[in-house]
Amino acid sequence: MTHTDWIVLILTLACIVLYGVYKSRSSRDMEGYFLSNRNLPWWLVLLSIMGTQASAVTFIAAPGQAYTDGMRFLQYYFGLPLAAIVICITFVPVFKKLRIITAYEYLEQRFDGRTRTFTALLFLLQRGLSTGISVVAPSIVLSALLGWNLTLTNLFMGGILIIYTVTGGARAVAHTQKLQLLIIFMAMFLAGWYVVRSLPGNVGFTDALDIGGRLGKLNVITTGVEGGSFNWGDQFNLFSGIIGGFFLALSYFGTDQSQVGRYLTARSVAESRMGLLLNGLVKIPMQFFILLIGVLVFSFYQFRGAPVFFNQKEIDRLEQSVHRDSLHTLQHRMDQLQVGKDIVLKQYTEERSENHLQALKVLQSQTDSVRTQVKALVKQNGGAEKDANYIFMRFVVDYLPVGLVGLLIAVIFLASWGSVAAALNSLASCTVVDIHKRYIKKDCTSLQDYRAGKWYSFAWGLFCVAAAMFAANIGNSLIEAVNILGSLFYGTILGIFLVAFYCKKVQGRAVFIAAIVVELMTIGLFILSEKKVIGLGFLWLNAIGALSLVVLSCLLQAIWPERKQPADNDVQTQ
């Protein structure tokens, strides 16, 4: 990185931290600290929801996903607008009417204390671990590309945001997310524009789309049907996106405190609903453009020649290993293929003939084959064989102009801070409200609650940085672990809430037993899927878990009824 890039990076990050501290004024009680006194307008709620959902992984991994697998990942978000509608109709009015701080408070009124505590603990376990991974995932990519020390990068990635998260709570989180998103959108637009500008003179935006599309990267809509039957192991298609994505989004936005805490900051039910619905509307186009940048980068590398492997650190390790000669042979083969591509691409862009397209497809297939062989070498050498998460940032570091490199690296930090800050706030609110005030110190003054909130925010910040240090030893595959971790627990948590809202006769004991059984079943299904005993995409775990819990708890209630009457949802808590 040049001095200019360093200046841009440091200035951008310093602005955010100072702005967060400046916006830290909140009343010294729990409502002020965790929910910004429920006084935020809908547009700030919308930006806060978006900033919480879009982590650094979104901006690092999504373009790489489009580069390697095409744009079909977009279908993952098709269930989100449907989930937003259900949450607006069912969840938001109840949460707002009860004036709860965490979603899990509602479960004690509807069922009992143990169901509330069990669900809160599932959330704390899942969110605590995945936030640690959210810290380390971008650190690994940046440290590999820029040669930074991983421990220091982790400390910086997870540590600096603690300053404004602890001091300012939900208000500081929401206001910094607003500024973070503004910078992120601007930088991503500039990056996309620069990719197109860097294409050869006679190749424009539509040509780049045409090349990417003809080589299979614009596969936005896929059905998952292969050889006449539906492939249940296919992760991203129209059906898994709408059905699996619906249950995942319903869990995430309806029951995950990191999102529930965002829309509970709104000053009315209407403003919460507007934030959620508009997020449902804008998320798909936003993700489309991030993925499109990945396709444009793919087209760019058709002309410039892509590296055999995007993680240079692994290539450097191969150079020092017994696989060095094999690597050189493959690199030479890649160079030869690129010479062929240069000739065919020139002819294709001039004539658009089917013959040249077929020749290009053959060359691309051979290029993919060389990359597969290099990945095998990396694996044999004990390295991480997946390099998709390095593609976009490698392009940024190698080809973007001075200044823009620093800005794009700042984007990764800002995206990470936006989601991690909201997660810390939600972890602290859940710990104080659902654990501390229930089991440790029941009668606290509002000032004591406020102070406890600050201490728990700080403690969770330390935990996440420590988890990031530990997770760094696991390797690059941990980026996928963020999504999988969510799917392991979300089905059960969502199922409990669905029973609470829609199965009025089911009581605490039935849902508690069903929750434990279903959680074990979900983990069992995941293990079977990992061991290839069954073929099941992780998105389906949410739907299976939630629906199984609803059915099982209804059955348990029918065969083993409790005498206690269900609580009235409309009871006021405070």
Next chain:
Amino acid sequence: MQNGPEEKVPLFRNWTTWYLLVLVALVAMIVVLYFFTQRFS
């Protein structure tokens, strides 16, 4: 659905219209993306 006293629905008369708008927008996006896929594949 009924709107409470604090529930002044923005732009439309009720929330059902908002929900329909989101549904229509989702279907429209899927259709446009389907043709986008067909156009470039």
